Amino acid sequence: MEVLIGITGKDFVLLTADTTSARSIVIMKQEEDKTRELNKHNLLLTIGEAGDAVQFAEYIQRNIKLYEIRNGVPLSTKAVAAYTRREMADSLRSRNAYQVNILIGGVDPKTGTPELYWSDYLAASQKMPFATQGYASYFVMSTMDRYWRPDLSLAEARALLQKCFDELKKRFIGNLPSFLIKVVDKEGIRTID
Protein backbone atom coordinates (compact mmCIF):
# COMPACT_ATOMS: atom_id res chain seq x y z
CA MET A 1 0.00 0.00 0.00
CA GLU A 2 3.04 2.28 0.11
CA VAL A 3 3.97 4.61 -2.68
CA LEU A 4 7.14 6.31 -3.88
CA ILE A 5 7.25 8.71 -6.82
CA GLY A 6 10.22 10.52 -8.35
CA ILE A 7 10.34 13.11 -11.14
CA THR A 8 13.44 14.73 -12.61
CA GLY A 9 13.15 18.33 -13.69
CA LYS A 10 15.45 20.88 -15.26
CA ASP A 11 17.98 21.06 -12.39
CA PHE A 12 16.25 19.25 -9.55
CA VAL A 13 14.64 15.98 -8.56
CA LEU A 14 11.19 15.94 -7.00
CA LEU A 15 10.68 12.96 -4.71
CA THR A 16 7.70 11.94 -2.68
CA ALA A 17 6.69 9.15 -0.32
CA ASP A 18 3.37 8.58 1.36
CA THR A 19 3.44 9.20 5.09
CA THR A 20 1.17 6.38 6.19
CA SER A 21 2.61 3.80 8.52
CA ALA A 22 0.26 0.84 8.76
CA ARG A 23 0.22 -2.80 9.79
CA SER A 24 -2.54 -5.08 8.55
CA ILE A 25 -5.78 -3.12 8.93
CA VAL A 26 -4.48 -0.52 11.41
CA ILE A 27 -2.93 2.84 10.50
CA MET A 28 -0.33 3.57 13.18
CA LYS A 29 0.73 7.08 12.17
CA GLN A 30 0.44 9.59 9.38
CA GLU A 31 3.77 11.36 9.76
CA GLU A 32 6.21 8.64 8.75
CA ASP A 33 9.30 9.92 6.89
CA LYS A 34 10.37 7.24 4.45
CA THR A 35 13.34 9.24 3.22
CA ARG A 36 16.94 9.38 4.43
CA GLU A 37 19.47 12.00 3.43
CA LEU A 38 22.61 10.27 2.23
CA ASN A 39 24.62 13.42 1.78
CA LYS A 40 23.96 17.04 0.88
CA HIS A 41 22.71 16.24 -2.63
CA ASN A 42 21.39 12.71 -2.48
CA LEU A 43 18.15 11.35 -1.04
CA LEU A 44 17.13 7.73 -0.54
CA LEU A 45 13.48 6.60 -0.30
CA THR A 46 12.63 3.09 0.86
CA ILE A 47 9.47 1.02 1.15
CA GLY A 48 8.90 -2.68 1.72
CA GLU A 49 9.14 -5.16 4.55
CA ALA A 50 8.50 -3.66 7.96
CA GLY A 51 11.83 -2.93 9.63
CA ASP A 52 13.92 -3.83 6.56
CA ALA A 53 13.07 -0.53 4.90
CA VAL A 54 14.40 1.55 7.78
CA GLN A 55 17.34 -0.74 8.61
CA PHE A 56 18.55 -0.82 5.02
CA ALA A 57 18.15 2.93 4.56
CA GLU A 58 20.07 3.76 7.74
CA TYR A 59 22.77 1.19 6.96
CA ILE A 60 23.33 2.77 3.54
CA GLN A 61 23.18 6.23 5.08
CA ARG A 62 25.94 5.44 7.59
CA ASN A 63 28.19 3.82 4.99
CA ILE A 64 27.85 6.73 2.58
CA LYS A 65 28.76 9.04 5.47
CA LEU A 66 31.77 6.87 6.32
CA TYR A 67 32.99 7.16 2.74
CA GLU A 68 32.68 10.92 2.94
CA ILE A 69 34.62 11.16 6.23
CA ARG A 70 37.31 8.77 4.99
CA ASN A 71 37.85 10.43 1.64
CA GLY A 72 36.87 14.01 2.25
CA VAL A 73 34.56 14.12 -0.78
CA PRO A 74 30.89 13.14 -1.15
CA LEU A 75 29.80 10.38 -3.52
CA SER A 76 28.00 11.16 -6.77
CA THR A 77 24.44 9.97 -7.30
CA LYS A 78 25.61 7.33 -9.78
CA ALA A 79 28.12 6.00 -7.27
CA VAL A 80 25.58 5.98 -4.47
CA ALA A 81 23.13 4.05 -6.63
CA ALA A 82 25.81 1.57 -7.65
CA TYR A 83 26.90 1.05 -4.05
CA THR A 84 23.33 0.59 -2.84
CA ARG A 85 22.56 -1.87 -5.60
CA ARG A 86 25.67 -3.85 -4.71
CA GLU A 87 24.61 -4.06 -1.05
CA MET A 88 21.17 -5.21 -2.15
CA ALA A 89 22.64 -7.84 -4.47
CA ASP A 90 24.90 -9.17 -1.71
CA SER A 91 21.98 -9.40 0.66
CA LEU A 92 19.82 -11.18 -1.91
CA ARG A 93 21.77 -14.42 -1.81
CA SER A 94 22.36 -14.37 1.92
CA ARG A 95 20.23 -15.87 4.65
CA ASN A 96 18.12 -12.80 5.19
CA ALA A 97 17.57 -10.72 2.11
CA TYR A 98 16.37 -7.15 2.50
CA GLN A 99 12.90 -6.88 0.99
CA VAL A 100 13.12 -3.23 0.13
CA ASN A 101 12.24 -1.20 -2.96
CA ILE A 102 13.96 2.13 -3.33
CA LEU A 103 14.31 5.35 -5.25
CA ILE A 104 17.50 7.38 -5.13
CA GLY A 105 17.39 10.98 -6.33
CA GLY A 106 20.28 13.39 -6.50
CA VAL A 107 21.94 16.23 -8.38
CA ASP A 108 25.51 16.93 -9.36
CA PRO A 109 26.50 19.70 -6.93
CA LYS A 110 28.42 21.65 -9.58
CA THR A 111 26.15 21.43 -12.63
CA GLY A 112 22.79 20.74 -10.98
CA THR A 113 22.15 17.87 -13.42
CA PRO A 114 19.49 15.69 -11.82
CA GLU A 115 19.57 11.88 -11.65
CA LEU A 116 16.95 9.41 -10.49
CA TYR A 117 17.57 5.71 -9.92
CA TRP A 118 14.96 2.99 -9.41
CA SER A 119 16.08 -0.15 -7.62
CA ASP A 120 14.20 -3.08 -6.18
CA TYR A 121 14.63 -5.96 -3.78
CA LEU A 122 16.08 -8.15 -6.53
CA ALA A 123 18.86 -5.61 -7.00
CA ALA A 124 17.71 -4.50 -10.43
CA SER A 125 18.69 -0.90 -10.94
CA GLN A 126 17.91 1.63 -13.63
CA LYS A 127 18.39 5.34 -14.18
CA MET A 128 15.05 6.87 -15.14
CA PRO A 129 13.58 10.30 -15.88
CA PHE A 130 10.58 9.51 -13.65
CA ALA A 131 9.87 6.44 -11.54
CA THR A 132 7.56 4.89 -8.99
CA GLN A 133 7.56 2.08 -6.46
CA GLY A 134 4.56 0.32 -5.02
CA TYR A 135 1.03 -0.05 -6.32
CA ALA A 136 1.23 3.49 -7.55
CA SER A 137 3.18 2.27 -10.56
CA TYR A 138 0.10 0.72 -12.12
CA PHE A 139 -1.72 4.04 -12.11
CA VAL A 140 0.84 6.76 -12.14
CA MET A 141 3.41 5.68 -14.72
CA SER A 142 0.96 6.20 -17.55
CA THR A 143 0.07 9.65 -16.25
CA MET A 144 3.72 10.59 -16.27
CA ASP A 145 4.28 8.97 -19.68
CA ARG A 146 1.64 11.31 -21.03
CA TYR A 147 2.65 14.56 -19.34
CA TRP A 148 6.38 14.42 -18.48
CA ARG A 149 8.77 16.44 -20.59
CA PRO A 150 12.46 17.01 -20.10
CA ASP A 151 13.37 20.38 -18.50
CA LEU A 152 10.29 20.74 -16.33
CA SER A 153 10.29 23.68 -13.95
CA LEU A 154 9.61 23.03 -10.28
CA ALA A 155 6.07 24.37 -10.56
CA GLU A 156 5.35 22.18 -13.59
CA ALA A 157 6.78 19.12 -11.89
CA ARG A 158 4.72 19.81 -8.78
CA ALA A 159 1.62 20.12 -10.97
CA LEU A 160 2.44 16.79 -12.64
CA LEU A 161 2.84 15.25 -9.19
CA GLN A 162 -0.58 16.60 -8.27
CA LYS A 163 -2.04 14.90 -11.33
CA CYS A 164 -0.51 11.67 -10.02
CA PHE A 165 -2.04 12.19 -6.57
CA ASP A 166 -5.44 12.88 -8.13
CA GLU A 167 -5.18 9.73 -10.22
CA LEU A 168 -4.41 7.67 -7.13
CA LYS A 169 -7.26 9.21 -5.21
CA LYS A 170 -9.64 8.43 -8.05
CA ARG A 171 -8.53 4.90 -9.00
CA PHE A 172 -6.50 3.37 -6.18
CA ILE A 173 -8.45 1.57 -3.49
CA GLY A 174 -5.82 2.26 -0.86
CA ASN A 175 -6.37 5.50 1.08
CA LEU A 176 -3.26 7.67 1.03
CA PRO A 177 -4.25 10.99 2.56
CA SER A 178 -0.84 12.61 2.84
CA PHE A 179 2.53 12.66 1.14
CA LEU A 180 5.92 14.04 2.09
CA ILE A 181 7.41 15.92 -0.87
CA LYS A 182 11.11 16.76 -1.09
CA VAL A 183 13.20 18.59 -3.65
CA VAL A 184 16.89 17.90 -4.26
CA ASP A 185 18.77 20.64 -6.10
CA LYS A 186 22.10 22.42 -6.11
CA GLU A 187 21.27 24.08 -2.79
CA GLY A 188 20.57 20.78 -1.09
CA ILE A 189 17.49 18.94 0.09
CA ARG A 190 14.33 20.63 1.30
CA THR A 191 10.69 19.79 1.96
CA ILE A 192 7.94 21.49 -0.03
CA ASP A 193 4.15 21.43 0.11
Add this chain to the structure above:
Amino acid sequence: MSYDRALTVFSPDGHLFQVEYALEAVKRGTCAVGVRGKDVVVLGVEKKTVLKLQDPRTVRKVSMLDDHVCLAFAGLYADARVLINKARIECQSHRLTVEDPVTVEYITQYIAGVQQRYTQSGGVRPFGISTLIIGFDVDRVPKLYQTEPSGIFSAWKAAAIGKSSKTVREFLEKNYKEEMSKEEAIKLTIKSLLEVVQTGAKNIEIAYMDQDAVLKQLDSDEVERISKEIEKEKEAEAEKNKKAGGSSSGVAPMQE
Protein backbone atom coordinates in the same frame (compact mmCIF):
# COMPACT_ATOMS: atom_id res chain seq x y z
CA MET B 1 67.03 -12.45 30.04
CA SER B 2 65.71 -9.80 27.71
CA TYR B 3 62.40 -8.58 29.01
CA ASP B 4 61.93 -6.23 26.15
CA ARG B 5 61.31 -8.75 23.42
CA ALA B 6 57.83 -10.12 23.91
CA LEU B 7 55.10 -7.64 24.62
CA THR B 8 53.25 -9.79 27.04
CA VAL B 9 56.09 -10.18 29.49
CA PHE B 10 56.62 -7.88 32.45
CA SER B 11 60.18 -7.08 33.51
CA PRO B 12 61.08 -7.82 37.13
CA ASP B 13 60.65 -4.18 38.08
CA GLY B 14 57.21 -3.97 36.55
CA HIS B 15 57.93 -2.41 33.15
CA LEU B 16 56.33 -3.34 29.86
CA PHE B 17 59.30 -2.44 27.75
CA GLN B 18 57.54 -2.71 24.39
CA VAL B 19 55.03 -0.11 25.48
CA GLU B 20 57.78 2.17 26.69
CA TYR B 21 59.66 1.73 23.44
CA ALA B 22 56.44 2.63 21.63
CA LEU B 23 56.47 5.88 23.58
CA GLU B 24 59.99 6.45 22.31
CA ALA B 25 58.70 6.02 18.78
CA VAL B 26 56.11 8.67 19.55
CA LYS B 27 58.81 11.03 20.79
CA ARG B 28 60.47 10.81 17.39
CA GLY B 29 57.31 11.92 15.62
CA THR B 30 56.56 15.51 14.66
CA CYS B 31 55.09 17.67 17.39
CA ALA B 32 51.36 18.22 17.86
CA VAL B 33 49.76 20.66 20.32
CA GLY B 34 46.20 21.03 21.55
CA VAL B 35 44.81 24.01 23.46
CA ARG B 36 41.37 24.40 24.94
CA GLY B 37 39.87 27.90 25.17
CA LYS B 38 36.56 29.17 26.47
CA ASP B 39 34.48 28.08 23.47
CA VAL B 40 37.12 26.92 21.09
CA VAL B 41 39.65 24.13 20.86
CA VAL B 42 42.77 24.47 18.72
CA LEU B 43 45.10 21.87 17.23
CA GLY B 44 48.55 22.79 15.99
CA VAL B 45 50.80 20.36 14.17
CA GLU B 46 54.34 20.55 12.92
CA LYS B 47 54.31 19.72 9.24
CA LYS B 48 57.19 17.52 8.26
CA THR B 49 59.11 19.21 5.47
CA VAL B 50 57.59 17.77 2.34
CA LEU B 51 60.16 16.44 -0.06
CA LYS B 52 60.35 18.27 -3.38
CA LEU B 53 58.53 15.70 -5.49
CA GLN B 54 55.88 14.93 -2.88
CA ASP B 55 52.35 16.29 -3.13
CA PRO B 56 51.83 18.06 0.21
CA ARG B 57 48.05 17.70 0.09
CA THR B 58 48.25 13.94 0.56
CA VAL B 59 50.14 14.19 3.84
CA ARG B 60 47.43 14.86 6.40
CA LYS B 61 48.23 15.04 10.06
CA VAL B 62 44.86 16.31 11.20
CA SER B 63 42.00 13.92 10.39
CA MET B 64 38.26 14.13 10.88
CA LEU B 65 36.76 11.20 12.70
CA ASP B 66 33.21 12.47 12.38
CA ASP B 67 31.67 15.89 11.67
CA HIS B 68 32.31 17.12 15.20
CA VAL B 69 35.44 15.22 16.27
CA CYS B 70 38.95 15.57 15.01
CA LEU B 71 42.26 13.83 15.68
CA ALA B 72 45.94 14.71 15.43
CA PHE B 73 48.73 12.29 16.21
CA ALA B 74 52.46 11.97 16.74
CA GLY B 75 54.41 8.88 15.83
CA LEU B 76 54.15 6.21 13.14
CA TYR B 77 51.96 7.51 10.34
CA ALA B 78 50.84 4.08 9.14
CA ASP B 79 49.75 3.03 12.63
CA ALA B 80 47.72 6.23 12.82
CA ARG B 81 45.97 5.42 9.56
CA VAL B 82 44.77 2.06 10.90
CA LEU B 83 43.58 3.54 14.20
CA ILE B 84 41.82 6.46 12.49
CA ASN B 85 40.03 4.07 10.16
CA LYS B 86 38.80 1.96 13.08
CA ALA B 87 37.65 5.10 14.89
CA ARG B 88 35.77 6.38 11.84
CA ILE B 89 33.90 3.11 11.47
CA GLU B 90 33.06 3.19 15.18
CA CYS B 91 31.70 6.73 14.88
CA GLN B 92 29.26 5.69 12.16
CA SER B 93 28.43 2.41 13.84
CA HIS B 94 27.57 4.31 17.02
CA ARG B 95 25.27 6.61 15.04
CA LEU B 96 23.58 3.61 13.48
CA THR B 97 22.88 1.74 16.70
CA VAL B 98 22.29 4.60 19.11
CA GLU B 99 21.06 7.30 16.66
CA ASP B 100 23.33 9.82 18.34
CA PRO B 101 26.76 11.13 17.40
CA VAL B 102 29.63 9.89 19.57
CA THR B 103 30.77 12.03 22.47
CA VAL B 104 34.42 13.00 22.33
CA GLU B 105 35.04 10.98 25.48
CA TYR B 106 33.39 7.89 24.01
CA ILE B 107 35.52 7.82 20.91
CA THR B 108 38.65 8.58 22.95
CA GLN B 109 37.82 5.68 25.22
CA TYR B 110 37.31 3.50 22.17
CA ILE B 111 40.64 4.46 20.62
CA ALA B 112 42.43 4.03 23.94
CA GLY B 113 40.72 0.66 24.28
CA VAL B 114 42.05 -0.46 20.91
CA GLN B 115 45.52 0.75 21.84
CA GLN B 116 45.37 -1.16 25.13
CA ARG B 117 44.17 -4.34 23.44
CA TYR B 118 47.33 -4.33 21.36
CA THR B 119 49.42 -4.27 24.55
CA GLN B 120 47.89 -7.45 25.84
CA SER B 121 47.77 -9.76 22.82
CA GLY B 122 50.23 -12.27 21.51
CA GLY B 123 52.16 -11.65 18.34
CA VAL B 124 51.24 -7.99 17.95
CA ARG B 125 53.06 -4.81 18.83
CA PRO B 126 51.55 -1.67 20.34
CA PHE B 127 50.52 1.22 18.11
CA GLY B 128 53.41 3.65 17.90
CA ILE B 129 51.25 6.75 18.25
CA SER B 130 49.85 9.14 20.79
CA THR B 131 46.76 11.04 19.76
CA LEU B 132 45.14 14.37 20.53
CA ILE B 133 41.38 14.27 20.06
CA ILE B 134 39.33 17.45 19.95
CA GLY B 135 35.68 18.16 19.48
CA PHE B 136 32.40 19.49 20.78
CA ASP B 137 29.53 17.45 22.17
CA VAL B 138 25.90 18.56 22.22
CA ASP B 139 26.68 20.41 25.47
CA ARG B 140 28.75 22.85 23.35
CA VAL B 141 31.72 22.61 25.72
CA PRO B 142 35.12 22.26 24.04
CA LYS B 143 36.93 19.00 24.68
CA LEU B 144 40.57 17.92 24.37
CA TYR B 145 41.75 14.40 25.11
CA GLN B 146 45.08 12.62 24.79
CA THR B 147 45.77 8.89 24.36
CA GLU B 148 49.06 7.00 24.53
CA PRO B 149 50.38 3.67 23.25
CA SER B 150 49.74 2.15 26.68
CA GLY B 151 46.05 2.85 26.32
CA ILE B 152 45.96 5.61 28.94
CA PHE B 153 43.71 8.53 28.14
CA SER B 154 42.72 11.69 29.94
CA ALA B 155 41.25 15.12 29.33
CA TRP B 156 43.57 18.11 29.13
CA LYS B 157 43.35 21.88 29.11
CA ALA B 158 46.42 21.98 26.89
CA ALA B 159 48.61 19.12 25.74
CA ALA B 160 51.60 18.36 23.55
CA ILE B 161 52.87 15.12 22.00
CA GLY B 162 55.80 14.14 19.82
CA LYS B 163 59.24 15.65 19.45
CA SER B 164 60.20 18.09 22.20
CA SER B 165 56.77 17.70 23.74
CA LYS B 166 58.28 18.16 27.18
CA THR B 167 59.55 21.64 26.25
CA VAL B 168 56.20 22.55 24.76
CA ARG B 169 54.28 21.21 27.73
CA GLU B 170 56.41 23.27 30.13
CA PHE B 171 55.82 26.34 27.97
CA LEU B 172 52.08 25.67 28.03
CA GLU B 173 52.07 25.21 31.78
CA LYS B 174 53.72 28.61 32.18
CA ASN B 175 51.54 30.46 29.70
CA TYR B 176 48.13 28.81 29.81
CA LYS B 177 45.23 31.00 30.96
CA GLU B 178 41.71 29.86 31.74
CA GLU B 179 38.84 30.95 29.48
CA MET B 180 40.95 32.08 26.54
CA SER B 181 39.29 33.60 23.51
CA LYS B 182 39.73 32.08 20.07
CA GLU B 183 42.52 34.50 19.12
CA GLU B 184 44.37 33.95 22.39
CA ALA B 185 44.13 30.17 22.12
CA ILE B 186 45.35 30.16 18.51
CA LYS B 187 48.18 32.51 19.41
CA LEU B 188 49.24 30.32 22.32
CA THR B 189 49.22 27.25 20.08
CA ILE B 190 51.40 28.91 17.46
CA LYS B 191 53.68 30.39 20.11
CA SER B 192 54.26 27.04 21.76
CA LEU B 193 54.95 25.33 18.44
CA LEU B 194 57.38 28.06 17.39
CA GLU B 195 59.43 27.16 20.47
CA VAL B 196 60.32 23.83 18.93
CA VAL B 197 59.71 24.05 15.19
CA GLN B 198 63.03 25.28 13.83
CA THR B 199 61.84 26.06 10.34
CA GLY B 200 59.21 28.50 11.51
CA ALA B 201 55.66 29.38 10.53
CA LYS B 202 55.59 27.74 7.14
CA ASN B 203 55.88 24.32 8.76
CA ILE B 204 53.01 24.86 11.17
CA GLU B 205 49.43 23.87 10.43
CA ILE B 206 46.60 25.14 12.65
CA ALA B 207 43.05 23.77 12.79
CA TYR B 208 40.36 24.80 15.24
CA MET B 209 36.79 24.09 16.15
CA ASP B 210 34.20 26.58 17.41
CA GLN B 211 30.97 25.81 19.16
CA ASP B 212 29.38 25.09 15.78
CA ALA B 213 31.52 21.93 15.79
CA VAL B 214 32.87 22.52 12.29
CA LEU B 215 36.59 22.09 11.76
CA LYS B 216 38.28 25.13 10.26
CA GLN B 217 41.83 25.50 9.00
CA LEU B 218 43.91 28.64 9.27
CA ASP B 219 45.53 29.33 5.95
CA SER B 220 49.27 29.74 5.91
CA ASP B 221 49.17 33.54 5.45
CA GLU B 222 47.21 33.86 8.66
CA VAL B 223 49.73 31.64 10.47
CA GLU B 224 52.59 33.75 9.06
CA ARG B 225 50.90 36.94 10.21
CA ILE B 226 50.35 35.69 13.73
CA SER B 227 53.88 34.34 14.06
CA LYS B 228 55.27 37.69 12.88
CA GLU B 229 53.15 39.32 15.59
CA ILE B 230 54.61 36.89 18.11
CA GLU B 231 58.14 37.65 16.89
CA LYS B 232 57.56 41.39 17.34
CA GLU B 233 56.22 40.86 20.84
CA LYS B 234 59.20 38.69 21.70
CA GLU B 235 61.60 41.36 20.45
CA ALA B 236 59.76 44.04 22.43
CA GLU B 237 60.02 41.84 25.54
CA ALA B 238 63.74 41.28 24.93
CA GLU B 239 64.30 45.04 24.52
CA LYS B 240 62.44 45.75 27.74
CA ASN B 241 64.43 43.13 29.63
CA LYS B 242 67.70 44.48 28.24
CA LYS B 243 66.87 48.00 29.42
CA ALA B 244 65.68 46.76 32.79
CA GLY B 245 68.83 44.61 33.11
CA GLY B 246 71.00 47.65 32.22
CA SER B 247 69.54 49.96 34.86
CA SER B 248 69.71 47.44 37.67
CA SER B 249 73.47 47.32 37.33
CA GLY B 250 73.73 50.72 39.03
CA VAL B 251 73.72 53.14 36.10
CA ALA B 252 71.14 55.89 36.23
CA PRO B 253 68.09 54.86 34.13
CA MET B 254 67.91 56.46 30.67
CA GLN B 255 64.95 58.67 29.93
CA GLU B 256 62.58 57.16 27.31
